[in-house]
Amino acid sequence: MDEPGEYVFYATAFDGVLLELDDSIVIDSWMDQPLRLHESRRITLGRGYRRIRILHYRRSMPGELVLKWVKPSSILEVIPSDRFYFSLGDHFFITGLPDGYTVKIIPLRENMPEKKCVSAMNICVVNAPWREQPLEAYVSIYSEAGRVFARFSEPFTFFGGDEYTLQVI
Incomplete structure (x- = not known):
């Protein structure tokens, strides 16, 4: 709205x-x-x-x-x-990540747990059941060694089926 x-x-x-x-x-x-x-x-x-x-x-x-x-x-x-925006499933995808990198997703909505995934084959798959969508959240990415790789100050809005590609410049 x-x-x-x-x-x-x-x-x-x-x-x-x-x-x-x-x-x-x-x-x-x-x-x-x-x-x-x-x-x-x-x-x-x-x-x-x-x-x-x-x-x-x-x-x-x-x-x-x-x-x-x-x-x-x-x-x-x-x-x-x-x-209208149609959800195409219970997962969204973050691609372009080196293997072993961890993505932490911190929802803005109260009482919703933090989500975490580790990339494999350059893809991180995040579970987001329909009732949690749209998922508005802050995103941080950590290297395999646990160091901050990227931290975004503006929240993202995730829908099931979406793909978000990280491009390292």
């Missing part, structure tokens, strides 16, 4: 729709029904990424679902496709 404030989400569909936003169900209409506009309650959101999960079924014929919103000081509109 680029703009903090109150949002209302809408889904237009035949039959069943369930919409979750950051693990909270905001639209729950899981039943056979004619085409209709489903509406969430008003939701106050800060700036940043949100996890959205949509479940939909259509009893007969192909299904179609349109997701809309009303942003702060805006009108009802279809959510533009460039506002």
Whole structure:
């Protein structure tokens, strides 16, 4: 979300729709029904990424679902496709590292443990289950001897399936 404030989400569909936003169900209409506009309650959101999960079924014929919103000081509109980012799995990859280098990932989110991986064949594979994504975190890289190789002062935003390549200049 680029703009903090109150949002209302809408889904237009035949039959069943369930919409979750950051693990909270905001639209729950899981039943056979004619085409209709489903509406969430008003939701106050800060700036940043949100996890959205949509479940939909259509009893007969192909299904179609349109997701809309009303942003702060805006009108009802279809959510533009460039506002979505799809996670492609439960891992992301850091490539270009010498073998034996350790990557430490320190999440910004409270109560989330530090992640660590050691590169092999120039790849470091980091586990990031869907519920942890997007993973916003600080990154430090250590040599095989344990010395700091790189420490980044700005956090990264990781999604499953992404590849981040380290280029040594």
